[in-house]
Amino acid sequence: MNVIVFASGSGTNFEALMEKANQGLLDVNIVGLVCDKEQAAVRAKADRLNVPQRWYNPKAYPDKAAYEADILVWLKELNVEMIVLSGYMRIVGKTLLDAYPNAIVNLHPALLPAFPGAHSIQDAFDAKVDHTGVTVHFIDDQIDQGQLIIQERVDIDPSWTLDQLETAVHAKEYDLFYRGVNLAAKQIQQRESNQ
Template identity: 55%
Template sequence: MKNIAVFVSGSGTNLEEILNRIEANELKVNCKAVICDKENAYARDRARNHGVDEFYFNPKAYPSKKEYEEAILEVLKEKEVDFLVLSGYMRFIGKTLLDAYPSKIINIHPALLPSFPGAHAIQDAYEAQVPFTGVTVHYVDEGVDTGPVIRQEKVELDPSWSLEQTEQAVHAKEYDLFYRVIQEVADLLEKSDRDCA
């Protein structure tokens, strides 16, 4: 089974879903670490509640992004992490991690990219009054939500919905899609390992 590390910045609802799916044997990966850049993020509690090692790295404690990511990389190597899962991680991934995990970093984004990139995708879609939005899981590159798309699913929007209802619908789609794509990526890496053996 492949080993993952989940990167988080906030409350960790997607993390919770991932860990529940692993425990239910619906997602066949090992979560070896949760990496967080916010000291008081509730995601850290969620990790501990599931018995997963969590690590807080304060970006301000390092002279540069390179040194910040090198410190994270030490943990990832120690934990023998195969690929990285960004789950509400609100920080750009730099060259250090991109080079260490080429095409092995995935992110979930609450919109149908390339529409509504950035940090406020659900609100942006809601305010644009579009008939539908969705969820994208993509590989991470050096751009903002620009990496190759792995899978997208649409969420039809009811014009009578509030922003909160729109958020609920998009999050429900995230919970359903993300773990399936994580499994898909893990299976691809397993196959690649077998082909190279």
């Protein structure tokens, strides 16, 4: 199954996915990277890992639909069957959701439905909860909703700083993400074979 990764930032989870692919642990073929930030570090990582990457500037389009329609052209050329969001800091719109129904996967650094949104590690830290976690889920037209694929808990030591909590959550992400992608791919293939 051909998969494309969407990312906006440093690309540590993208790099972890590629590491699992190189170890033969990823059941999908990552064929490209889409980035919405020209200077994002993930782009250099993609180049180093020989993954084709393209930057699409959202400000160059009249609206989200036009931006996503242009991305779709490349996705069709690559025969992409699933989109994986890896720190992609944009809300996916109707154009991509309609083109990939129940085939867009997101990594979220909390145990959804707890702590949705962009600051979930900080939110868990501020709430002084005894645990948080990591979720891999299919996305829909609601923020951080959609069918759960896999979740795992991260226990929080009350003495931890925010940095220590971030380190623990990221370590869980690197371990859980590729397993979630594999499970998502299996679910998509099962759905297709049942149609």
